[in-house]
Amino acid sequence: MTTKPVLIESRGISKSFGSFLANDSINFDILEGEIHGLLGENGAGKSTFVKMVYGLLEPSNGTFYWNGKKIIIGSPQEARNFGIGMVFQHFTLFPTLTVIENIELALNDKFTTHELRDTIIKKSAEFGITVDPDIYIRDLSVGEQQRVEILRCLLQNPKLLIMDEPTSVLTPQESEQLFSVLKKLSKTGCSILFISHKLKEIKKITQRATILRGGCVVSTVETADVSTEQLAKMMVGSNPQNVKPKTARKSGDILVKISGLNKPADNPFATALYNISLNVKAGEIIGIAGIAGNGQSELMEVLSGEWRSTETFDVFDVFGTDIRNYSPHKRRQLGIGFLPEERHGHSAVTNMKLTENTLLTNHNSPLIQKNNVVKNENLEKLTNDIIDKYDIRTPFRNPQASSLSGGNLQKFVIGREIIKKPRVFFVAQPTWGVDIGATKFIRNSLIDLANDGCGIIVISQDLEELFELADNICVLFRGKLSESKPLQELTSEKIGMLMGGEELHSESQGH
């Protein structure tokens, strides 16, 4: 394999933002026709590095060599001229235009529409990407949109294709399809830089992988020679602590009853919710799977009370009380905790101090305020309790939330809610963008909470997380919620099918 010539080489590439060193002297190379993985945790410096390869950022130091020649990639335009294409995590397609129009917009060369259609059909046949050139982007699924993005890159005959976390928006089945496209592509001699933090994918699809940790290269390995455990160890730096097994919880009384929930889409980008029903028992964790954009944030708005209705919503009882018209703080007073997925500006305000972030969900407590005047001592004490109990690392006393790392801030906001011992807890993406250590900690805290009899709903796109936490899982697809099924009856394939909108036929095919 090493007989292949080197396509691009990174020698001593560094990038600093102010005093923060995001990339420290990155050395590795990508061979022609190789699928090369770039593995690392959130914040390891993967995105910074590929942005430099694609000309979006300029390196502070170091050089790229392209076919052995020193090059400077000054802009994405220049990158494309070298033959570097990139598919971003967040797509850059116009929903109101057709496939062919979107591709036309991105091309430098002038094609006639007729020629372009022929080229698209030819290319898509070559790589098994089936897509109708005249269909509108808004009518495509996320997986299909990603294929259009790839197709758009392919028309420029790239020598290197960068894929930034491509599977984070895909169902397991769609991921498989993507992998087969990428393999065909690499056979034609195109190199692929595949960025991911998912070990199994890296192991499955790449020939070699470079592992980044804290902005430095840990190692470049032949993926066939290492186990996923070894990869994990290199990525995290130490043996990841395991999530504690769930104790067999006896299911208690029904705490939450939801039925007939309909929520119209309030803007063109929102997803409407249709006839959702769901019950949560004491001590039970219900996992809601699904790909982003299928109604997760809308469902969270309903659970937290940021959206309220008694017209299109039949039943929302918690502890037997109808809470359809309860505001978020009234719900908190009832013993309900909730936490939306976005830390920055939703569950926390990053340019406010931690005490103020504590006040965010405690401003109604008589312990914290009297006659509208804040009792600062008690507020500080509560904040310090959260910091101590949930082991939150702060650079100094009472810093702004922005100076905490993502994992620490998430631990803080989760701690802020569960220190109140809620009897019902709704949480979305509890470990999104959080390092492995904090992830384990957070999952353990949720399990502890359920063991104490709290009823929990976890909305997550991370199937691994749901398998670790949930007792029952249902899937949200285009605003509809599937029936909840016990974990034992489910496999990731089955959930994947539901995530892609297919019905499960209870006795079909077997295993």
Place this chain on the structure above:
Amino acid sequence: MFYLTPRKEISLFFTISIPIISILLTIIFGFFIFSILGYDPGKALYHFFISPLSRLDKIADLFVKACPLLIIGTGLVLCFRANIWNIGAEGQLIMGAVFSGGLALSFSETQSVWLLPAMAIFSFIGGALWALFPALLKIKLRTNEILVTLMLTYVASLFLDWLVRGPWRSPTSFGFPLTKYYPDVALISKIYFPGIGNISQLHWGVFIAILICLLCWFAMEKTVFGFQIKLIGDSPQALRFSGFNESKTTITLFIISGGLAGLAGMIEVSANIGQLQPNISFGYGFTAIIVAFLARLNPAAVIISGLLIALIEVGGDSAQIALAIPKVVTGVFKGILLFFLLAGETLTKYEIGFNYNQKSSLND
């Protein structure tokens, strides 16, 4: 290119020394400008900075001049902290004066001491109403409050003009656009210091103004309401998550800032003029915007920034009168002072860094 990074710690030395340096730089630049234009720079600077502070009665006049700026400015601070851009305080001030003036003129024979408090309440309502229109339009129709508040200023101004030229004109004003004088009980009295007597025009309104600034500071820093104001400015989504009602908070802030502007209008007329006329404000509603920002949106600091702006205004007038310096030149000088103060303020908070080889720091 150069870039700014926030300082981790703001040292006490900088906080104290930078405003002093800013003023010194202003003096140096002013010195050159006045010299080039052929005015005696020493005298000009004396009139700007020393003369308004040279005697107790002149200092008292500064407070009188600053009074409406303090009241309006502190209300605007609350608004601006919440990212609500009410720039129509001038119109709200006028409506406050109109409402309270209407009351005073319809009870022109009364001796009741309750007239003045009633006028204060009326002026607050007048200003608040004038701010309520843009608030409701913003919430219901998502109009831009900057435009609506600004346009309503001209409506208010022309409305007052019509009143004093038409229905409210005094029969004894010899055709001038003036109303009758307010009854004595509708006037704000000067502060009487035992042993000294009155100090120039210093009136009780100044006392009220400072009190309002301190109250707003307390509300901003120590109460849940103040927290709500900061939240709505920083992150409306977090405000909803927290359980507050965004629309209610927005309306409350419009009412407070409009009402305070209205109160400032009433105090200005009742303390200094005693009747309504077409021009009752010298752009206080607009100047207060600068006052609010110069105070770094801190209600207590409005007291200082308001006095500073008053000093520049009074000093400018004094220089114009004494040395016949044209108004535009004093305007330039005021601009220089503000420029250095704001630049100094930025440098207190941020460090400047330079990078010579990079062009794309915008992408970072």
